[in-house]
Amino acid sequence: MTVLSVENLTLKFGGLTAVNDLSFQVDENSIASIIGPNGAGKTSVFNMITGFYSPTSGKIDLMGKSLVNKKPSQITQIGLARTFQNLRLFPNLSVLDNVKSGMHCRTKQTVWGALFRTKAQRAEEKYIEDVAYECIDFVGIRKYANRAAKNLPYGAQRYLEIARALATQPKLLLLDEPAAGLNYEEKQYLIELIRRIRDEYNITVLMIEHDMGLIKEISEKITVIDYGCKIAEGTPEEVLSNEKVIEAYLGKEEEE
Template sequence: MSSLTVKNVTLKFGGLTAVGDLSFEIPAGSITSIIGPNGAGKTSVFNMITGFYRPTAGQILLGNESLVGKKPSQITQRGLARTFQNLRLFPNLTVLDNVKSGMHSRTKQTVWGALWHTPAQKQEERLIEDVARDCLAFVGMDASRYRIAKNLPYGEQRYLEIARALATKPHVLLLDEPAAGLNYEEKESLIELIKRIRQKYGLTVLIIEHDMGLIHKISENVIVLDYGQKIAEGAPAEVLNHPRVVEAYLGKEEEAM
């Protein structure tokens, strides 16, 4: 397991500061959530951690290794995987092939091995399929492995993204609004799935989410952002009642004249 550290990170787009001097540490094996109003900088933080954006300043560490300047594929190889707020599946591929695609960063065979179908290449193909099916079975989708991804119900597509992320064998799993579009029963199942993921794989889990009920049930620690700044951090019950958090979500009450 690896801890994840964000230290004095700033992200600017021209004259706009999307994230300003942000610091936090995600302990190994924990479940932590990042919350905040729309435009608070949550997804920008995920994009910096996973290499889609490069911070203007600051450090991002996985264990003792810096992630700044590394490509998303290199970061995946080091044990960090993510899902996306807007699903990024291969819609015309099967469920199984979608999960197998997540293991690309872990494959070792060269193009020559694929062309000549060497014994090592065949062995690796079998391993990839076994791991993919294990991940699908874990999220309850192995029976759907030959279905085309775009034909799945929306909730199952969410689970498919999680299975694909697990196939990369991560140490840290980042979930970007995993409950978006799910009904109450699906959200309750998602909570249990995240708990089982942490229990079985021993992962560090970092979540962006708007559903406060889910945040309260799943999180051990909550970080609150507003306009790219951290305004609160702590246990869910404490943070969700913090005056600055209430103000960020509901606005400041006008004083009586």
């Protein structure tokens, strides 16, 4: 089953074409990646999928539902969550409260329930807290539960953002350079964590990442873009030996 389908996606900023007629699919319960040189258009693709940009043309479907012209909050409700290359945590809130904020899209109680502390409201608050603790435990940062996000080690902040995304209970998780700034041990833990997200939560994962070692170890399918166009697609072995991919990253040798 296809979880995400992108067809003929194009994004133009005035005379600049950031993404050009891009098509790819992400299969259910898979770990896929989008790679390409700096400026290739990868983050623009993520921003269109998540509703931060509106495509100039093309289709984006999540489990058969169109995401085009939908707000980010609506897309989250449909079942998509993301992390960002630059961390977007609430720095002064605790780890627990940061993760609770991810549950906002799944809450049902009204302001009246909060004012009058109804039984349903109390039950929902307990459910939110239980899910938040489960997500914190899952990514391995339970010991920081009551610490302000800004006071966490950098690696723990990365895992916190993943925990908050998991709290939205997504079907598809988009990770934008999740290994950025991590040391070797943290990257190895991240690889294990991403596999557990797929295997234990049955969440499909789509990544942007520059660390080719990580990409090769964890990805089952890679889509390569350059100047906004798809230049290759396939398994890590197929893609990383592709001449067009090597040329895009390393440049073309000048003939003497």
